[in-house]
Structures are given as C-alpha cells and as structure tokens.
Amino acid sequence: MAHELEFPDSFLWGGAIAANQVEGAWREGGKGPSVSDVFLSGAHGSPRLASLDFSLDGRYPSRDATRFYDNYADDIALFAEMGYSVLRLSIAWTRIFPRGDEETPNEAGLQFYDRVFAELRKHGIRPIVTISHNELPLGLAQKFDGWGDRRMIDRYLALCEVLFERYRDDVTYWIPFNEINNLTLPLTVFMHGGIIPEGMTSFGDGTDDRDLRFQAMHHVLVAAARAVELGRRVNPDFRFGSMTCHITLYPLTPNPADVLLAQQDDALRNNFCADVQLQGEYPYYQVTWMQREGIVLDITDEDRRVLRENTHDFYAFSYYMSVCASADDEVAQTSGNIMGGARNPYLDESEWAWQIDPVGLRYTLNKVYDRYRVPIMITENGLGATDELVDGRVHDDYRISYLREHIAQMRLAIDDGVELIAYTPWAAIDIISVSTGEMRKRYGFVYVDVDDDGNGTYARYRKDSFDWYRRVIETRGRDLGVSTGEPAQGVVS
Numbered sequence: 166m167a168h169e170l171e172f173p174d175s176f177l178w179g180g181a182i183a184a185n186q187v188e189g190a191w192r193e194g195g196k197g198p199s200v201s202d203v204f205l206s207g208a209h210g211s212p213r214l215a216s217l218d219f220s221l222d223g224r225y226p227s228r229d230a231t232r233f234y235d236n237y238a239d240d241i242a243l244f245a246e247m248g249y250s251v252l253r254l255s256i257a258w259t260r261i262f263p264r265g266d267e268e269t270p271n272e273a274g275l276q277f278y279d280r281v282f283a284e285l286r287k288h289g290i291r292p293i294v295t296i297s298h299n300e301l302p303l304g305l306a307q308k309f310d311g312w313g314d315r316r317m318i319d320r321y322l323a324l325c326e327v328l329f330e331r332y333r334d335d336v337t338y339w340i341p342f343n344e345i346n347n348l349t350l351p352l353t354v355f356m357h358g359g360i361i362p363e364g365m366t367s368f369g370d371g372t373d374d375r376d377l378r379f380q381a382m383h384h385v386l387v388a389a390a391r392a393v394e395l396g397r398r399v400n401p402d403f404r405f406g407s408m409t410c411h412i413t414l415y416p417l418t419p420n421p422a423d424v425l426l427a428q429q430d431d432a433l434r435n436n437f438c439a440d441v442q443l444q445g446e447y448p449y450y451q452v453t454w455m456q457r458e459g460i461v462l463d464i465t466d467e468d469r470r471v472l473r474e475n476t477h478d479f480y481a482f483s484y485y486m487s488v489c490a491s492a493d494d495e496v497a498q499t500s501g502n503i504m505g506g507a508r509n510p511y512l513d514e515s516e517w518a519w520q521i522d523p524v525g526l527r528y529t530l531n532k533v534y535d536r537y538r539v540p541i542m543i544t545e546n547g548l549g550a551t552d553e554l555v556d557g558r559v560h561d562d563y564r565i566s567y568l569r570e571h572i573a574q575m576r577l578a579i580d581d582g583v584e585l586i587a588y589t590p591w592a593a594i595d596i597i598s599v600s601t602g603e604m605r606k607r608y609g610f611v612y613v614d615v616d617d618d619g620n621g622t623y624a625r626y627r628k629d630s631f632d633w634y635r636r637v638i639e640t641r642g643r644d645l646g647v648s649t650g651e652p653a654q655g656v657v658s
C-alpha cells in the first residue's frame with residue numbers, strides 16, 4: 166500500500182561550514198597561520214599557487230573568506246531563520262594554538278567560539294563540531310612535516326583536551342577529522358596532512374612520498390581513536406563521528422574487470438578509514454594491499470589497542486558526486502573533489518565537471534548502513550555554481566533542483582530502513598572553494614557579496630534556495646516543491 170514518505174521528527178536539519186572557508190580575520194585575536202592560509206586564489210584548470218612564506222603577490226582568499234568572524238551573530242540568525250536544528254562548523258586550530266606547539270591555549274581564540282556557541286544556543290541550534298578541517302597550524306607542518314611525525318598525535322590531543330573540557334556542555338557531536346580518507350590520495354597531503362611535498366608550488370603538486378603519507382594516515386587514525394577515548398572520559402554523552410569523503414564508484418560496464426576495479430577502488434578510497442574507525446582494526450584488503458605495495462607502517466601494540474577499544478558512534482560523509490571505474494585507460498574522464506574517474510554517460514555534471522547523481526546517494530546510504538549499522542549523518546552535499554545577484558536576489562533554481570533530488574533520495578533511503586539522522590548541506594553560507602580558491606564557485610543558501618578578487622561589500626543576501634530550504638525544514642521534508650513561504654527580503658546586512 167502506498168504511504169507518505171517522510172523524515173522522522175527527530176531528524177536534524179541544518180547546514181555546514183568550515184572555519185578556514187568562512188571566518189577570515191586570519192590574524193585577529195592572536196590567530197596563527199594555517200595550512201589553508203598559504204594558498205592563493207586559482208580557478209578551474211588553473212591551480213592555486215602555494216607560498217609558505219607568503220612572499221608571492223596575489224590574493225590569499227582565506228584571509229578574509231566571507232567574514233563569518235565579524236558577522237557570526239547575523240549569520241547564525243539567518244541559519245535560525247531557515248529553521249536549522251544543527252550547524253556543522255569547524256574550530257580553527259590556529260585560533261587555539263597559533264603555532265601548534267604552545268603549552269597554553271590562546272584565550273582570545275577560545276572566547277570567539279564561546280560567543281559562537283552562545284549564539285547558537287540562543288537560537289536552539291546544536292553544533293556538530295569538526296575538530297580538524299584543513300586548519301592544521303603551519304607551524305606544525307614546518308616543525309614536524311605534519312602528520313608524518315607521531316608527535317603530532319600529542320599536539321592534536323592537546324587541542325582536543327581544551328575543546329572537550331571547555332565545551333563539554335555545549336557540544337554533543339564531534340567529528341575528529343574532516344574527510345579522514347583524503348590521505349589515501351596525494352591531492353591534499355599538505356592541506357589535510359601538513360606534509361610538505363618536495364617541490365610543492367601549488368595545491369596538489371610536489372613529489373608524493375606514499376610511505377610517509379600512509380604513515381601519516383595511520384597517525385591520524387590513532388589520534389582520532391585517542392580523541393574518542395579522551396572525550397568519553399570527559400563526557401560519556403559525547404558522540405563521535407567517522408567522516409569520509411565518499412566518492413561513490415560504479416563499474417563503467419558489466420565487464421568483470423571493471424566490476425572488480427570498482428570494488429577494489431571503493432575499498433581503498435571509501436571504506437578503509439571508516440572500517441578502521443567503526444570496526445576497530447585495519448581491514449584485510451588494506452593490509453594485503455600495503456604488503457603487495459611494500460608499504461611497511463610503524464604500528465604499535467598500543468595503537469592496535471586504542472583503535473580496537475575506541476570505535477566511533479556514527480558514520481558521517483560528504484557526498485557530491487559519483488564516478489565510474491574502468492579498466493580501459495582510453496575512456497572519457499571526469500573530474501571530482503579528491504579524485505575523478507571514468508565519465509558516466511547517464512549523468513549530467515556541474516560547471517566544475519562534478520557528476521550529479523542523486524540516486525547514487527540512496528545507493529550509498531544503503532551501502533554504508535548495511536556495512537556499519539550505526540546512525541548516519543550526511544555532513545556535506547551541495548552544488549558549486551556561479552550565482553548572479555540581480556536586484557538583491559539570486560535565482561538559484563539549479564541549486565534547488567540539485568538539493569531537491571538528493572533530499573528525495575534520502576527520504577527513499579529512510580524508507581528503505583537506513584538510520585539517517587542528520588543532513589547538513591554544503592554550505593550554510595557562501596564559502597571559499599578549497600580546490601580552486603574561488604568565490605565564484607558558490608555553495609551557500611546565503612549569498613555573500615564578494616568576488617574572486619576580494620571586491621564587494623560582504624553584505625548577505627538570501628538566495629531562492631534559502632526560502633526553499635526553510636520550507637523543506639518547516640514541513641519536515643514533505644514539501645520539496647518551490648517555496649510557498651513568504652518571499653524574504655533580499656539584503657540582510
């Protein structure tokens with residue numbers, strides 16, 4: 166019998182941001198430089214240059230980002246207006262430990278987040294906190310070569326201890342690392358891992374030291390498990406999420422060689438880290454792959470204990486796209502966030518050539534729930550697109566359409582029996598793009614008036630998607646049509 170598909174009343178609706186992509190104020194209140202601060206603006210097909218000593222002339226977009234640091238109260242009021250019950254945000258590590266190796270935390274940095282959490286509380290919005298989201302102190306990257314060095318674990322735990330103690334009553338949901346699986350590929354070895362690859366001149370280049378990268382990956386996994394151990398001592402009600410950048414993989418054809426390749430890539434890219442974090446040990450396929458590749462890691466008995474005893478509570482993932490795996494090198498390729506792949510002839514793609522695949526979200530939700538049987542959060546999902554501000558409005562029907570189709574598939578997945586508990590699309594407000602450093606690649610429900618050169622008033626405007634999403638939340642996902650709510654005013658600050 167047909168029945169109405171709906172989201173449970175307890176479902177957490179919200180949006181997501183990351184400190185380095187929205188806050189700006191890069192040296193305010195004693196903040197130190199982070200690995201994200203060294204990159205200049207780029208564009209699709211034109212890489213972001215890196216300048217570790219800031220000697221290159223040009224625009225460093227994270228210096229101002231979209232000025233959330235100054236506007237947080239008004240921005241949070243806008244999130245509340247949409248009806249958010251949660252906001253996923255990250256803490257800039259370099260506001261708390263500016264170089265990374267200080268003995269005592271920077272009080273001014275903590276006070277900023279005190280204010281942010283107080284504002285969220287005022288509006289009844291619960292934070293989901295990412296502890297590390299491309300914000301590793303540049304000082305630690307230079308001192309230790311980032312996560313390649315085991316001593317990073319203690320520096321990270323010093324940060325966790327301060328946050329857990331200070332925010333024990335403000336935060337329940339913690340995500341120790343954004344997209345923890347990113348280090349399985351070289352692209353973000355510096356931004357995510359703090360390892361400075363030899364010859365790095367821009368985002369994603371330089372010589373990859375694969376052994377070091379996987380050792381760093383191991384240190385990150387151990388650090389996350391130790392954070393869980395520490396956090397549960399501070400407050401047993403804390404809930405910890407393993408977060409994967411899930412790039413869903415299909416075989417391009419039924420050729421068994423494609424099917425096998427898709428299975429292998431899916432294991433190594435999408436499953437490995439979450440398997441460790443939710444099942445408590447390295448999965449067999451990863452152990453075998455490392456043996457075959459001659460990668461020998463320093464893994465201690467204590468590491469194994471920590472991983473085994475401190476598995477995470479929920480599975481979180483970012484979902485933007487899917488790609489295909491093909492054993493044929495000649496087939497057409499498409500790009501993606503941490504990796505691209507073979508082009509799927511059944512899918513459209515965004516302006517930045519990321520393939521749009523709402524049904525793949527339902528497929529992925531069923532896949533990961535079947536694998537882990539823990540609650541799931543979609544902590545990023547959205548469309549990077551060029552928006553045009555006309556008379557104080559942005560008519561982003563393309564973004565509404567992207568989100569509508571994905572939310573419809575979430576509803577179907579819940580009906581399939583998947584325990585999906587939260588949705589925080591990317592992004593609550595316009596942000597700086599990580600891969601290109603552009604403003605032009607916009608994701609937000611709220612438009613920020615600043616262009617790729619940093620020109621603009623930084624005023625905020627509600628997009629059409631803002632009204633549409635407010636209606637979705639208001640109706641608990643029953644009304645996915647075009648907004649029928651009151652038309653909101655355009656400019657808000």
Ligand code: BG6
Nearest residue numbers: 183343502549597598599600601
């Ligand atoms: C995710 C990151 O991988 O992709 C975000 O967690 C990022 O920080 C998002 O913004 C979209 O990627 P991009 O390169 O378009 O900003």
